[in-house]
Amino acid sequence: MERYEAYKYSGVEWIGEIPEEWETLRLKNVALILRGGSPRPIEDFIAEADDPNSFNWIKIGDTEKDGKYIRNCKQKIIADGCAKSRAVHRGDLLLTNSMSFGRPYILELDGYIHDGWVCFANIKSVSPEYLYYCLLSEYCTHQFDLMVDGGVVKNLNVDKIGSATIFLPSQKEQQAIADYLDAKTAEVDALVADCEREVGLLREYRKAVISEAVTKGLDPDAPMKRSGSKWVSEIPENWDVIPLKHFSKLITDGVHQTPEYTDEGIPFLSIKDMSNGTISFEDRKYISYAQHLELSKHAPIEEGDLLFARIGTLGVTVVVKDCPTFDIFVSLGLIKLKGGAINGDYLAYCMNSDYYCSYIQTVKAGGGTAAAKYNLGEVSRSPIIQPPPEEQEKIVAYLDAKTAEIDSLIEEKQEMADKLREYRKSLISEAVTGKFKVPGV
Structure with a gap:
């Protein structure tokens, strides 16, 4: 990349030098910075969809992932709500100031914004498009991180935003x-x-490999029979379809009331701690040993037990292996198997297969709000395809190797995507701090 002819110290140690002819300006000197406003309770001010006298109500949910512009909004507010909100106009720049903190967008419509937004209006000396990239750069986001109020929910006031600096070349540049x-x-x-897209295809392939193995086995020439279950048409002749309850000595869930958390003690897990076929202790909460003794009377978790999702992606199942002692919340279910009844790893593959997902989708269809949870009775009645024990072991060995191979490819693609995202961030930051000359300058 071509560099500028002369540079000067930026005044910021970790930025270093900027082009000699560039200015350093505070954001308050390039735009009027205003916070949004929310009429409350907001439900009283939302307009009917066909109300001709309503106004655009622009929410963070109206943005697109990695998008630059806001072109449409889903809701409108009545005139009485406008007086308690903040008007914004096409060409203004918005900055998120709530859960998706510090993300800029350029408006392509007029409307009103709530207090989770900050607006840059009357923009001068800088084009909205260039300002957008300045605000998106690591240089600005780092400044905002240093200024932020609050703990879990990040929040900035307009005075602090206004004190942040950007580097300004000529309008042409x-x-x-x-x-x-x-x-x-x-x-x-x-x-x-x-x-x-490739990660999505690999995940679909992974699930197809599992489904093929647990419904048809590994022998393509095995004689088949009607399964007797509507969830799978045919299975090998010497296999059966049996309700899960016949393999289990206990099917239960975690505690229904939020326990009192402690700074250390026994890990306490919920649905957020289980994903992609693994149990994670990285962001665990803790409960006291005394609470653990009480909870373990109801749901005693041991090596080889199975945990399954009762909310979210229903039915996703993990085998407990090499884990410390822990307890679970109601969002997770627990299956304890009868000794020798079925291979636990095989059962987990069954419960993560397409046919089992179809069972869950069917029993939950039309269930209203109750469909948000996978009931223990439905788990107990769920159809499990049972091969002979030696075939279960062969299927587990095959799927362990095959899924490890696919997971490695998925990880490679995810790492590549992460590196591309980092390159994108670096490119933006270097461009708006003048580390190289873009073509045409």
């Missing part, structure tokens, strides 16, 4: 940088999308 970044980030985004 601003446009050239914005155009360059539009093109380059689009290229990177397309490559990331390809990686994500």
Whole structure:
């Protein structure tokens, strides 16, 4: 990349130098910075869909992942709500100031915003497109992180935002940088999308491999018979379909009331701690040993037990292996197997297969709000395809190897996507701090 002819110290140690002719300005000097407002209770101010006298109510949910513009909104508010909110206009720039903290967008519609937004209006000396990339850069986000109020929920006031600095080239250079970044980030985004698409295909393939093995076995020439279950048409002749309860000595769930958490003690897990076929202790909470003794009377978790999701992606199942002592919340279910009744690893593969997902979707269809949870009775009645014990072991060995191979490919694609995202961030930051000259400058 071509560099500028002369540089000067930026005044920021970790930024270093910027081009000699660039200015350093505070955000309050390039725009009027205003916080949104929310009429409350907001439900009283939401307009009917066909109300001709309503106004756009722009929410963070109206944004697109990695999007630059807000072009549409899903809700509108009545006129009385406008007086308690903040008007914004096409060409203004919005910055998220709540859960998805510090993400900029350019408006392509007029409307009103709630207090989870900050608006940059009356923008001067800088093009909205260039300002967008400045706010998206690591340089600005780092400044915001240092200024932030609050703990779990990050929040910035407009005075602090206004005190942040950006580096400003000429108007012509601003446009050239914005155009360059539009093109380059689009290229990177397309490559990331390809990686994500391939990850999705690999995950589908993984599930298909599991489903094929647990419904048809490993012998393509094995004689087949009607299964007698509507969830799978045929199974090998010497296999059976049996309700899960016949293999289990206990099917239960975790505690229904939130326990009192402690700074250390016994790990306490919920659905958020189980994903992609693993149990994670990384963000665990703790309960006291005394609470553990009480909870373990109801749901005593041991090596070889199975945990399954009762909310979220219903039925996703993990075998407890090499874990410390822990307890679970109601969002997780527990299966304790009868000795020798069925291979636990095989059962987990069954419960993570397509046919089992179809069972859950069917029994939960039309269930209203109750469908949000996988009931223990439904788990107990769920159909499990049972091969002979020696075939279960062979299927587990085959699937352990095959899924490990697929998981490795998925990890490679995810790492590639992460590196592309990091490159995208670095490219933006270097462009808006003048570390290189973009073409056309």
